[in-house]
Amino acid sequence: MTQSQTTDLSALLDRQEAERELFELLRIPSVSADPTHTEDMARAAAFLQRKLQSLGFTARMDPTGHGGQSGHPVVYAERLEAPGKPTVLIYGHYDVQPEAPLEEWVTPPFEPTVRDGRIYARGSTDDKGQAYAHVRGVELLLSQGELPVNVKFLLEGEEEVGSPNLAGYLAEHADELRADVIVISDGSRFAPDVPTVTYGLRGLSYVEIHVQGANRDLHSGSYGGAAPNPINALCEIIAGLKDDGGRITIPGFYDGVEELTPEEREMWAKLPHSDEEFAASIGVPALPGEKGYSTLERLWARPTLDVNGIWGGYQGEGSKTVIPAKAGAKVSMRLVPGQDPERITRLVQEYVPTLAPEGVRVEVKALHGGQPVKVDLDSPYIRAADRALTRVYGKPAAFGRTGGSIPIVADFRRLLGAPVLLVDFGLNEDAPHSPNESFALEDYHNGILTSAALLQELGHQELGE
Amino acid sequence: MTQSQTTDLSALLDRQEAERELFELLRIPSVSADPTHTEDMARAAAFLQRKLQSLGFTARMDPTGHGGQSGHPVVYAERLEAPGKPTVLIYGHYDVQPEAPLEEWVTPPFEPTVRDGRIYARGSTDDKGQAYAHVRGVELLLSQGELPVNVKFLLEGEEEVGSPNLAGYLAEHADELRADVIVISDGSRFAPDVPTVTYGLRGLSYVEIHVQGANRDLHSGSYGGAAPNPINALCEIIAGLKDDGGRITIPGFYDGVEELTPEEREMWAKLPHSDEEFAASIGVPALPGEKGYSTLERLWARPTLDVNGIWGGYQGEGSKTVIPAKAGAKVSMRLVPGQDPERITRLVQEYVPTLAPEGVRVEVKALHGGQPVKVDLDSPYIRAADRALTRVYGKPAAFGRTGGSIPIVADFRRLLGAPVLLVDFGLNEDAPHSPNESFALEDYHNGILTSAALLQELGHQELGE
Incomplete structure (x- = not known):
């Protein structure tokens, strides 16, 4: 693989047609949360199905739903013409956030408009623009011959309402969806001039603590000094969950936590991050946290x-x-690789009552959990992504993680068992979910080129590597 | 003074007429909180004015109000026919709590009914029954001759709505209301067979703590580990306000606190109190609090x-x-004698910010304060009350305090400068403020006798003692 390949791809790119098609998709107000847009949802799905069929994919619209509630369709498409080569599943979503507050949009949310090199439209970056970059990336490769890998598209219509039917769909179609690697572009790069691969997500354990004092509200004059106060007790419990160094005191909490490697710490230290700017951006005088770790380390790799x-x-x-x-x-609790949400929840349930002062009863209810995810930095998929990004951007990729949990990523891991590559084309400044959402034209076109380059690079992987 | 005096008073008591008159007053639905009862308020006030006039008092109804809002009238009456003798101001209130929930009353709230020796009616114990016991006590003495002291009645109609006009009324009429001692019967005795004098009230400092983190709500995935969390910070602050022994850590907080005397501790230890029953009554397994003090000591004499x-x-x-x-x-914070609410509030405002962890800003807003009150146990008024109760109940009085603050008591002290004697006739089981409020007939009649005996005993005090 040489630099000339990038130039070739770039030269082949029909920017005008790529924009025209995306604009057509952006004009469809596919707001999944709003039942008055149910037909628009079907229109957007049909648009993608037709487009993928035109590229020689077997493509269909699968109805979804459970418990008597029908959902928005999944567009599933595949082109499996690269025997012996890896299979890549590309996930994206064609539904968008509601446009409200409408009055804050400079131009209408469903009339894509270009200003200062950016496409302004609801869904431009989240996720129609990033998902369609993959469609056009595939098209770009097909204009030169057969695809270098087997490609499957899974484009859902319910991401913005919490993907209520996705896990069920994955479980039901697990065989069909089988892949060597899953590629998702539905987020933000670290900074404008930094091509980024996100190789880890934190997990989650979410509990509710209930503290019961007396059997009724009491007058603080008549009872103050003798009756247990459940608020004071709750505050003691919560304060007791961390030590002065910001470390969590739950016994066993850190057991198994994967420590950062010196290489990772060095890599992140080089990223363009400023504590001062970060603190200023949220209006705080300091960034407190666990002692001994930098801000990015605390955000990405520490519970x-x-x-x-x-x-x-x-x-x-x-x-x-x-x-x-x-x-x-x-x-x-945000969890990191090496921690299991169910185990952590159990530890919390065991420990919290021991912190309760005399006189109160404490209950800890498990609400929600999510697995942390990490892709091995030495994996061939990560290396392929690095090479692809280097070809497109002319510089090596940054490898970061993200502090949040993306439930669908954990679902993909759990139900399909394949590693997930998060290769984002957008930026935070695109303002997804906000009025005047946008996507830089350059990022869209680089997304197309990255998609094509990534599929080429993955085509050089041996199966099962 | 001999036991025979009690017998005399008791023999003179016209129980039937005392009940008939009280029932008449209880039938007037004088609910101060409900504007539809404004006329009933005036009727109840007029009833008391007429009654006191019939006893030879100069009695009038004074309008109240401030800031353009008119209040319910104060009934003020005086009979100053005991030159050289002390002046006693008797405070009570003729307004009552709303009757809701009406469906829980066994008999209608404004149709007084006797069952098992108790008068069931709204206001029976709080405070019409207890206040009217003083009116009948005075009447009892008058049936034998002139009153042994100068007597002033101040009967307000806004106690159940927080006495918004009382402080203003006291300030305006301070000269006229001048008294050597103020007697209030508007609460509960310690236990059914325990005649009680309450000689102390706790004060109050009430603040609001505000903790500010970032300038907006943040996603705990993207920011958790670096952004300050104002709830965690608030819990740390609150937990830091007490040590493991339940002692408050605010520097200077205990400065000046009057310690209990060995006599007080011994006296309270003999009161019929059971920690087990107290805990069971509020449904808690333990009664946590400051180490080194009994429950009653913590409730009555510790901040x-x-x-x-x-x-x-x-x-x-x-x-x-x-x-x-x-x-x-x-x-x-409940405060005890020796503590000043303004000083304590200032200490809190100085200390709380020092407990704040890095990254948050803290503000402490003063909301409300109230002075603690204590009457010297050696005062002649206390001794007079003791003698009066001993005569009526055949046993010496118990001297306790109460953990709450009674704002009007502090107002009386502050604006009239006289000691306040709290001699209660009711019981907790009377259920003031609840459906089926009641007052034992025996407690009503003992109240009349106590009032008469107390005025006699106070008549033996020298002025200015």
Whole structure:
């Protein structure tokens, strides 16, 4: 593989036609959350199905639903004409966020408009633009001959409403969806001039703590000094969950946590990140956290514990002298590779009651969990992505992780068992989910080139590597 | 003074007429909170004015109000026919709590009914029954001759709505209301067979703590580990306000606190109190608090710190992964003699920010304060009350305090400068403020006798003692 290949691809790119087609897709208001757009959802799915059929894919629209509720269709397409070569499953979604607040859009959300080199439209970056870059990437390769790998497309219509039918669909079609690697482009690169591969996501354990004091609300004058106060107790419990160094005190919590390698720490230290700018962007004077780790390390590779909500007693105006009967909090822990959400939840359920002061009863309810995900940096897929990005951007890729959990990624891992490559084309400044969402024309076209280059590079992998 | 005096008073008591008159007053639905009862309020006030006039008092109804809002009238009456003798101001209130929930009343709230020796009616114990016992006590003495002291009645109609006009009324009429001692019967005795004098009340400092993290709510995946979490910070602050022994850590907080005397501790230890029953009555397995003090000592004579309300982040169903921008709590401290609410509030405002972890900003807002009150146990008024109760109940009085703050008591002290004697006739089981409020006939009649005996005993005091 040489640099000339990139030039070839770039020279072949029909930018005008790629934009015209994407604009057509962006004009369809496929808002999955809004039942008045059900027909638009079907139109967008049909558009993709027809396009993929025109590229020689076997393509269909699969109905979804469960529990008597019908969902939006999945577009599934495959072209398996590369025997002996890896199979790549490309995931994307054709549904978009609601456009509200409409009055804040400079130009209408479903009339794509180019200003200053950016496409302004709902769905431009999230995820129609990034998903369609793969469609056009495949088309680019087909204009030169057969695809270098077997390609499957799974384009869903419910990502913006929490993918309620995706896990069921994956389980039902697991055989058909089998792949060597799954490629997703539905997020943001680290910075404008940094081609990025995201190789890890944090997992999640989310619990609710309930503290019960007396059997009714009490007057703080008549009972203060003798009745247990569940809010004070809850605060003690929560304060006890971390030590002064910001380390979580739950016994066994860090067992098995994969430490960062010196290479990873060095790599991240070189990324264009500034603590000052990061703090300023959220308006805080400092970035507290676990001692001994940089901000990116804490965000991407260290587990955390945050209270997401708390309640108890009187929350209105003025002063009510009550000792409430109960209090509660939602507490979530971001987990990292080596931690299992179910085990962590169990540890929390065991430990929290031991922190409770005398007089109160404590219950810890498990609400939600998610597996952390990490792709081995030495995997051939990561190396292929690096080569593809280097060809397109003229510089090596940055390898970062992300602090959030992407539930569908964990679903893919769990139900299909294949590694997931997150190769994003967008940027944070695209403002997905906000008014005036946009996608840089250059990022769209680089996305097309990256998709084509990545499939070429993956074609050089041996199966089962 | 001999036991025979009690017998005399008791023999003179016209129980039937005392009940008939009280029932007449109880039939007037004088609910101060409900504007549809404004006329009933005036009827109840007029009833008391007429009655006191019939006893030879100069009595009038004074309108109240401030800021353009008119209030319910104060009934003020005086009979100053005991030159050289002390002046006693008797406070009570003729307004009552709303009757809701009506369906839980066994008999209608404004049709007084006697069952098992108890008068069931709204206001029977709180405070019409207890206040009217003083009116009948005075009448009893008058049937024998002139009153042994100068007597002033101040009967307000807004106690159940927080006495919004009382402080203003006291300030305006301070000269006229001048008294050597103020007697209030508007609460509960310690136990059924325990005649009680309450000689102390706790004060209050009530603040609101606001903690600000980032300038907006953040996603806990993208920011968890680096962004300050104001709920975690608030919990750390609150947990830091007490040590493991339940002692409040605010520097200077205990400065000046009056320690209990060995006599007080011994006296309270003899009161019929059971920790087991107290804990069972509120459904808790233990009664946590400051180490080294009994439950009654902690409730009556030790300062406390309780969180009365807390809020922040997501309080709805399910799991929302937010790091909220802010959190807050209402925190109140019960204060004891020797502590000044303004000073304590200032100490809290100085100390709380020092407990804040890195990255958050903290503000402590003063909401409300109240002075602690204590009457010297050696005062002649206390001794007079003791003698009066001993005569009526045939056993010496118990001297206790109460953990709450009664704002009007502090107002009386502050604006009239006289000691306040709290001599209660009711019981907790009377269920004031609840459906089926009641007052034992025996307690009503003992109240009349106590009032008469107390005025006699106070007549033996020298002025200015």
